[in-house]
Amino acid sequence: MRTLVVAFVAFAALTACSSGDKPAPSTSAAPKPAPSTNAAAASLDPCQLLPAEAVSKALFLDNLKAVPGPVQDTAANGGKARSCEYQHDGKAAGALAVTRYEGKQGKPAEIVASIKKAKPGAKDVPGFPAGAVYYVDEQKTATLASAELVAGTPVVVNYTGPAKLTPEQLAPLVKQVLAAG
Numbered sequence: 001m002r003t004l005v006v007a008f009v010a011f012a013a014l015t016a017c018s019s020g021d022k023p024a025p026s027t028s029a030a031p032k033p034a035p036s037t038n039a040a041a042a043s044l045d046p047c048q049l050l051p052a053e054a055v056s057k058a059l060f061l062d063n064l065k066a067v068p069g070p071v072q073d074t075a076a077n078g079g080k081a082r083s084c085e086y087q088h089d090g091k092a093a094g095a096l097a098v099t100r101y102e103g104k105q106g107k108p109a110e111i112v113a114s115i116k117k118a119k120p121g122a123k124d125v126p127g128f129p130a131g132a133v134y135y136v137d138e139q140k141t142a143t144l145a146s147a148e149l150v151a152g153t154p155v156v157v158n159y160t161g162p163a164k165l166t167p168e169q170l171a172p173l174v175k176q177v178l179a180a181g
Contacts, residue, residue: 045068045082045084046068046069046082046083046084046096046097046098046177047066047067047068047084047096049084049096049098049176049177049180050066050084050096050159050173050176050177050180051066052064052065052066052086054172054173054176055086055093055094055173058169058170058172058173059093059094059161059165059169061088061093063088063089064086064087064088064093065086065087065088066084066085066086067084067085067086067087068082068083068084068085069082069083069084069085069095069097070083072097072099077101077104078101078102078103078104079099079100079101080099080100080101080102081097081098081099082097082098082099083095083096083097083098084096086161092161092162093161093162094159094160094161094162094165095159095160095161096157096158096159096173096177097156097157097158097159097160098155098156098157098177099155099156100150100153100154100155101153101154101155101156102153104153104154105154106147106154107130107149108129108130108131108146108147108148108149108154109130109131109147111130111147111154111156112128112130112131112132112133112145112146112147113131115133115145115156116133119133119135119137119143120135121135121136122134122135123135123167125144125146125167125171127171127175128146128171128174128175128178129148130146130147130148131146132144132145132146132171132174133145133146134167134170136163140162140163141160141161141162141163142160142161142162142163142164142165142166142170143158143159143160143170144158144159144167144170144171144173144174145157145158145174146158146174146178148178157174157177157178158174159173159174
């Protein structure tokens with residue numbers, strides 16, 4: 001349940017910071033290949049985009065379980081968020097949130113900059129074409145977020161987990177999802 005709360009906190013923060021005067025881009029990744037039934041299905045299932053085995057490897061945890069999180073669509077900003085929660089021995093190991101902003105426009109670098117502006121202490125993370133930010137929030141959760149355009153649609157991808165997670169641990173997870181998108 002805590003993982004769910006962590007995912008929603010991260011998602012709420014991202015959608016809040018992207019719902020200003022500009023169109024609100026947020027978290028969601030869809031595969032970059034030509035649109036197909038499989039691509040559309042994968043874009044709606046973050047657990048397929050980032051399997052538990054990948055998270056296990058990055059976080060050095062055995063026996064992680066991936067559980068689809070709830071659908072979080074926001075009519076106000078057009079965000080269509082999907083999440084996947086990762087559990088280790090019944091405890092939260094983190095959550096991946098992927099949000100597409102259908103019908104919106106926005107540059108990934110601007111989206112990342114708006115997240116950084118909204119999160120005190122957020123730090124740039126190198127190695128992402130549009131940039132990425134890492135921050136630890138007041139709930140003591142660490143988040144790494146980045147954005148990209150998928151078939152012209154703004155998408156924000158973020159992984160949120162315990163505050164002890166470093167940008168170096170989280171970056172490969174977000175990069176894997178962006179590469180799948």
